[in-house]
Amino acid sequence: MIAITDIISPVLVARGAFWLMVTITLTGALLAVVPRNIVHNILGLALAMFGITGIYLYLGSQFVAMMQLLIYVGAICMTYIFAIMLSPPLELELPKRRKAKVITAFFVSLVTFIVMAQMILSYKWAPVTSLSRDWSIETIGQQLLTRYFLVFELISLLLAIAIIGAIMIAGLVRRKN
Amino acid sequence: MNITQLPFIKEIYGFLGHDLVAAVIGILIILVFVPLNSAFLVWVERKVAGHIQLRPGPMEVGPHGILQTLIDAVKLMSKEMITPKLADKFLFWLAPIVIIIPAIVCFVVIPFSPLMQVREMNVGILLIFSFSSLTVLSILMAGWASNNKYALIGAVRAVAQNVAYEIPLLLSTMSIIIMTNSFKMSEITAAQSPVWFIVYQPVAAIIFFISTTAETNRAPFDLVEAESELVSGFHTEYTGMRFALFFLAEYTNMFIAASMGAVLFFGGWHGPFFPGLIWFVVKVYALIFVIIWVRWTFPRLRFDQLMNFAWKVMIPVALLNLMITAIVLKAL
Known part of the structure; x- marks a missing residue:
């Protein structure tokens, strides 16, 4: 066969x-x-x-x-x-692309790219033939609420701050008008 | 690293090796079923609307007008497809394609009966949610690319409405998920063998029903294509087969929403005497009938009422329901 x-x-x-x-x-x-x-x-x-x-x-x-x-x-x-x-x-005239901004943006992304590439390349990736652990939904949930609990909570705090900030900015703009 | 050991590759080859015939048959059935189902539902919609308004509805083609939509489909296919001069040509062409694909993909995990399911997936429910969230993207594409005021307003409303109603929809589903501990459609169905979940979770069922009505842009939440003010919303500029694809997607999404409702709250294919398939289809079409009934009974909401209702009523109630479910499950 x-x-x-x-x-x-x-x-x-x-x-x-x-x-x-x-x-x-x-x-x-x-x-x-x-x-x-x-x-x-x-x-x-x-x-x-x-x-x-x-x-x-x-x-x-x-x-x-x-x-x-x-x-x-x-x-x-x-x-x-x-x-x-x-x-x-979009019908209005687009603001012109400033050369300085483009160059700065390119430079920043290039540096970020080099740093990340360096990080990835410097790690010794071992060949894995099977999964090291059971990565099911349960494991992810368990890990999030035990080992990575602090990070998890910090991220939610960050998001909460971002939301409050956005509301504040929107509110300030409205009050000015 | 041995690339052939990846779980993804194993899955693809397992799929090709054993289930290929089943997969091909399943996909063929879906591709035949989707247009036929839409044609049937359009006829049902017109008939129900007619009878609610004390008139017979379509009567000319076939017995009680049952072949009317087939004739309409032939007409739509032979119509010219017009692209507006100032439209964004590529996105205008792409939008109807993007809207129909998620509608078809969602069929893969729906369990029609214990045996009839194209593919059982660990993330079944999530697959439906994540693919149906692509629909909004395509509505936005269509509305924006048409370069038409009515279309754009319709698309903008669609985005706001979908963002608001997706949250209570997910929250109400989550209360079922924490009861069954599974995203698998078949396990959720199996958990309801003696008692349907609507008995345990009536609040979640009501929230789910309202949110899906809003998600599928049906009346009283059809501000997206409100005929009296926006011509026909985001697909105002579409003609012929492209328009037909939007129509197809709308009715297919309705079918998927109703079958999710049947799986989550009405026991899926469970039922006495008859085989599972019959029970499932009966439940789904009964739910669709209710959606149509609601459309022809209630007036359209105003937009601020719609948003206030989502953020100030639905989301708090759904959160409370989820919390109570968790507490009760922990206590038992």
């Missing part, structure tokens, strides 16, 4: 899937930065998030993948769209 692995090589499928996801993510990321049209930027960002969902699926974490889709595409991109609704309409 011919096994399916003889017809289509698993290595090829794995490589193909990985590069497909990477291409989607990077295309989305470029679309999120380069075009001048702000709605295209948001949709590019959504595409990048979709690509990252694919990478999580590739790594075998369905739960994190679904959360990525639900939170980043479903909620965060939507919040950005809210912000866009408050921005000036």
Whole structure:
């Protein structure tokens, strides 16, 4: 009997899937930065998030993948769209791109990229053939509320501060008008 | 590192090796079922609307007009697809495609009967939620790309409404999830074998029903396409088959919402005497009938009422319900 692995090589499928996801993510990321049209930027960002969902699926974490889709595409991109609704309409003349700003932005992202690449490369990645632990939803929940409890709470505090800040700014602007 | 040992690869090959035939048949059934179901539901909607307003509804094509929507679909397919001159051409073309894909993907995890489910997934319920959140993205694309005031206002309303109603929807579902400890559709169904969850969770069921009505943009929450003020909202500029795709997506989303309601609160395929499939379909269409009934009975809400209701009533009640559920489960 011919096994399916003889017809289509698993290595090829794995490589193909990985590069497909990477291409989607990077295309989305470029679309999120380069075009001048702000709605295209948001949709590019959504595409990048979709690509990252694919990478999580590739790594075998369905739960994190679904959360990525639900939170980043479903909620965060939507919040950005809210912000866009408050921005000036597109028919008006766009503010010109300042060279100094572009160069600074490029420089900052280059430094961040180098630091992160250095971090990733300096770690000795050991080859793993099976998962070190059962990474089910239960484990994630347990870890979040025991080992990473402080981080978890700090992040919620940060979000709460951000929300209060946003309300304050909106309130101040309204009072001025 | 041996790349072939990835869980994802194992899954794909397991899928291709053993379940390929089942998968192909399942996908074919879905692709045939989605348009037929929409055609049927459009007919049901027109018939129910007619009878509520004391008129017969469509009567000409076929017995009691049952073939009317098929004829309408043929007409839509042969119509010209017009793209407005100032529209964003690519996004205008993309939006109807993006809206139909999540609607079809969600069918993969719906358990029609103990055997009839295309794929059992550990994250079944979450899959439906996360893919249906893509619908808003496509509504925004359509509304913005049309370059039309009515379309844009419709799209903006859709975003605000969906952000508001997704929270109580998820919270009401979570109270079921903590009762069953599982995201699997089949396990949630199995947990309701003697008593349906609507008995334990009536508040969650009501919140779920209201939120899904809002999420699928149905009356009294249909400000997104309010005919009397916005022509037809985000799909004002769409014609022919593209318009048909939006229609298809609306009715398919309704079916998915109703089947989630049936799985979460009405015991899925459980029922005496008849096979599971019949029970499931009966429950789903009964829920859809209620949604249609509500549409033709209640007037449309004003937008500020809609948002106030979501943030000041639905979310607090849903949170309270979730908390009480957790406390009761812990105490027992």
